[in-house]
Amino acid sequence: MDKPTIDLSLPKTPREFGFFVDGGWIGAGDRDVFERNSPGHNVPVSRIPKCTEADLDMAVASARRAFDDRRWSGLSGADRAAVLLKTAEGIRTRAEEIAYWETLENGKPISQARAEVGGCIGMFEYASGLARAIHGDSFNNLGDGMFGVVTREPVGVVGLITPWNFPFLILCERVPYILAAGCTIVAKPSEVTSVTTLMLAEILHDAGLPDGVMNVVTGSGSTIGQGLIEHDHVDMLSFTGSTAVGRRVVEASGRTNFKKLGLELGGKNPQIVFADADLEDAADGVAFGIGFNTGQCCVSGSRLIVERSVADQFADMVAEKFKKVRVGDPLDEATQVGAITTDAQNATIMGYIEKGQSEGATLLHGGEQLDFGRGQYIAPTLFGNVTRDMAIAREEIFGPVLTVMPFDTVEQAIDIANDTEYGLAASVWTKNIDKALTVTRRVQAGRFWVNTTLSGGPELPIGGFKQSGWGREAGIYGVEEYTQIKSVHIEIGKRSPWVE
Structure with missing residues (x-):
């Protein structure tokens, strides 16, 4: 039928x-x-x-x-x-x-x-x-x-x-x-x-x-x-x-x-990317993880923690993905990122984008309000040169804003990931099972994804650690x-x- x-x-x-x-x-x-x-x-x-x-x-x-x-x-x-x-x-x-x-x-x-x-x-x-x-x-x-x-x-x-x-x-x-x-x-x-x-x-x-x-x-x-x-x-x-x-x-x-x-x-969820990951898959997953529902998602992957040896290359790959994301009319079946839901949230997101720049982060992509003649839209936004103490790295923005922070060791990646009051969700991207299991066990999060993000179904429970x-x-x-x-x-x- x-x-x-x-x-x-x-x-x-x-x-x-x-x-x-x-x-x-x-x-x-x-x-x-x-x-x-x-x-x-x-x-x-x-x-x-x-x-x-x-x-x-x-x-x-x-x-x-x-x-x-x-x-x-x-x-x-x-x-x-x-x-x-x-x-x-x-x-x-x-x-x-x-x-x-x-x-x-x-x-x-x-x-x-x-x-x-x-x-x-x-x-x-x-x-x-x-x-x-x-x-x-x-x-x-x-x-x-x-x-x-x-x-x-x-x-x-x-x-x-x-x-x-x-x-x-x-x-x-x-x-x-x-x-x-x-x-x-x-x-x-x-x-x-x-x-x-x-x-x-x-x-x-x-x-x-x-x-x-x-x-x-x-x-x-x-x-x-x-x-x-x-x-x-x-x-x-x-x-x-x-x-x-x-x-x-x-x-x-x-x-x-x-x-x-x-x-x-709330959540300020890490996406940890190792150099041995399938970087093309990871870049697509990271873009999806922050672009889904225009980033208005408590489990969105808003902190990109990437191994230093590939950090610049990977940030460029994510920026290229952002350029290709179709932002626009939510009723258009080709649209991938729609409108910001409320006026107040729109103002909050734009305020954080301004704050990120004033705190010294480098705007690598986006950062602007998009004008389609009606409605309210924000381009997927990527910040580099982000430090842990910045507001954009610590506070839940609830919008399509992604911060990049490099790491050198597995221990450092775990430390950065756990350096938050939140513990809702996390993702790790690696082809090394030892790294994947170590990070999965030690990062404090109620939901965890390995080489994927924001997937799930009715069988597995939902909820968070810490605050x-x-x-x-x-x-x-x-x-x-x-x-x-x-x-x-x-x-x-x-x-x-x-x-x-």
Whole structure:
């Protein structure tokens, strides 16, 4: 059967959306609305309600009822798996529509959005199997009078706060695993990229998810996000965003009900290139690692650490790759690097480019705003003569800006790589297995790639070391993250009396 197609032209008027609570849509009514302009075209594309604290309370109450009456957690793993599989089919059916709206609101290339949606289908398919695989343990070694059982139980109501850089992908790296565990959800997407989260709620409902299990409340981080973090009836919160905001999430949890936290935070990720690597492959991988999603990616490879004997040659190779990268209209299927998602992020990136030059780094390529008549675009940017103390080498820029630092020994490469508060991801490029394994073992990062970058799937977990976060998403670890462990002691036979 042919996949449905969609007109990739810009909408003539912005599309109106409500929010989704207790299995149904609620219109904006007299609430204020947020009008989103497409960052690639600067035309209005969507209008989203600015929900109130009362709306959030209503959504949390819905999720609480749905959890407490066991309409979802009380189902068998097989029944939950059936809903997740049907959801995967629903995403497949609406994949073009989802990718289109992801591109409109985020500014990423349509080809990338399509690939991400395809990966999200796999997340739901894989998690459906995990819903049937969750299990505990037993202890038959406690003597003839006692039997021990360990069970995994869903943690409860999960608040889910997702960012604007991967609105659908990050959502789908969490939702199917949370649901597989038996939890209920209140999701708060970024106010600039809310549409695809609302679409997923509708797809889940159509797939048979009981009312109240998936709720989406739209609005600002200061109102809805903060309210979700502090809500006493939310048992766990999953937050993806900056380390600075993650720190505030931890503080807020401590002030309220000590809810369990899952945090995927910032990164300043190294790409280590040895002279014995396939340099052509490595140059392409490094360019992809910083150009993907215009560098607005917490796992982007923003620090190039390259063996000194090939450092100049390799920097030239990366610059040549940058020259050939197709930057432009996100709805053009040939585009490789799209628009910067928000005005604030655009200003931040350009500010770091200026700072890098003022600190004495050498601009080897890019560094300028690109003018296509509409939208906001930045050329892939490469800095040489970078030292560890420079802001561009230490701070997360969240844009297509790559810094080059040379090294002489394996030990020095590892030292430079670990010289950061972050520990989210890393890559190494070498044909020497000893070097690859040594670096993989000793660089502090939650995700690691050898002779590749930014690859993955639903099987392997996601998360960071150090100030890059707590916990893991995806894979069986991602399901276990949303469970609690209970120890059950079962006495066999007649009790030995305490009171005679």
